[in-house]
Amino acid sequence: MELTHKDVNGTRLIEANGARLDAAVAIRFKDEMRVLTGDGPERIVLDMKNVEFLDSSGLGAVVAAMKQAAPARRLELAGLTPTVRKVFGLTRMDTVFTIHDSAEAVLKADHVQAS
Amino acid sequence: MGFGESEMTDSLSLSFAADEMALRAALGQVREYLANSGFPECFLGSVELVLAEAVNNVIEHAYADRPEGQIDLHLEKRDAVVVITIEDEGVQMPGGRAPEGRQHDLDVEVEDLPEGGFGWFLIRSLTDRLDFSRIGSRNRLCIHMRADRAVS
Numbered sequence: 336m337e338l339t340h341k342d343v344n345g346t347r348l349i350e351a352n353g354a355r356l357d358a359a360v361a362i363r364f365k366d367e368m369r370v371l372t373g374d375g376p377e378r379i380v381l382d383m384k385n386v387e388f389l390d391s392s393g394l395g396a397v398v399a400a401m402k403q404a405a406p407a408r409r410l411e412l413a414g415l416t417p418t419v420r421k422v423f424g425l426t427r428m429d430t431v432f433t434i435h436d437s438a439e440a441v442l443k444a445d446h447v448q449a450s
Numbered sequence: 451m452g453f454g455e456s457e458m459t460d461s462l463s464l465s466f467a468a469d470e471m472a473l474r475a476a477l478g479q480v481r482e483y484l485a486n487s488g489f490p491e492c493f494l495g496s497v498e499l500v501l502a503e504a505v506n507n508v509i510e511h512a513y514a515d516r517p518e519g520q521i522d523l524h525l526e527k528r529d530a531v532v533v534i535t536i537e538d539e540g541v542q543m544p545g546g547r548a549p550e551g552r553q554h555d556l557d558v559e560v561e562d563l564p565e566g567g568f569g570w571f572l573i574r575s576l577t578d579r580l581d582f583s584r585i586g587s588r589n590r591l592c593i594h595m596r597a598d599r600a601v602s
Contacts (some may be wrong), residue, residue: 362577390499405560417495422499427556
């Protein structure tokens with residue numbers, strides 16, 4: 336699971352580039368997220384538009400990433416694909432995270448707020 | 451042919467090593483098989499998720515001390531129902547039955563949010579019938595999933 340990031344208007348955008356966030360990569364994902372959320376802006380948005388499949392190990396890793404970022408930083412999510420959304424919906428984790436339609440929508444909303 | 455049409459019972463059998471990369475390959479084959487049979491994408495996602503959870507449990511628990519373990523997967527189409535059997539030769543399920551799988555209480559502080567224990571809840575949420583049996587030294591989990599009730 337390759338993660339790339341950029342900081343835009345005080346938000347750190349992290350893009351998950353792997354198609355699968357599952358048991359095979361969950362621990363590595365969590366460790367990489369720890370590095371990327373350990374410094375920089377308070378607000379972090381994880382763009383999951385490329386992630387087609389997430390299992391309970393992957394879900395646990397996303398929750399762990401939120402916990403290790405807190406309390407100094409908050410992790411939000413964007414771009415959930417249908418199967419990923421299903422896992423968040425069934426487990427009700429969609430009530431725990433702020434979930435945006437897309438990273439573009441997050442940046443656009445910030446822009447409107449700023450102007 | 452579409453999944454709703456009457457057709458001969460058809461099946462897919464796979465055997466693979468109890469590791470996460472072999473599981474990925476097996477899930478790809480199952481997905482391709484079901485897609486070629488005309489099942490809708492949302493159902494493919496549900497089957498893939500249920501299989502991933504069930505087999506990960508086998509890898510992490512039944513075969514915890516046996517990385518060389520083998521998993522046998524059999525999938526059978528019966529019109530709109532897919533019957534999946536997963537067999538392994540690992541240790542028996544605690545209590546000899548499949549866990550209930552409960553919804554976690556999420557009304558807690560961030561630091562107390564659960565990071566695991568979602569697997570059986572997801573499996574039970576997405577399946578219509580689930581039978582676990584111990585036959586000699588083998589575990590057998592049999593799952594029924596209906597394509598026409600797929601949770602979206």
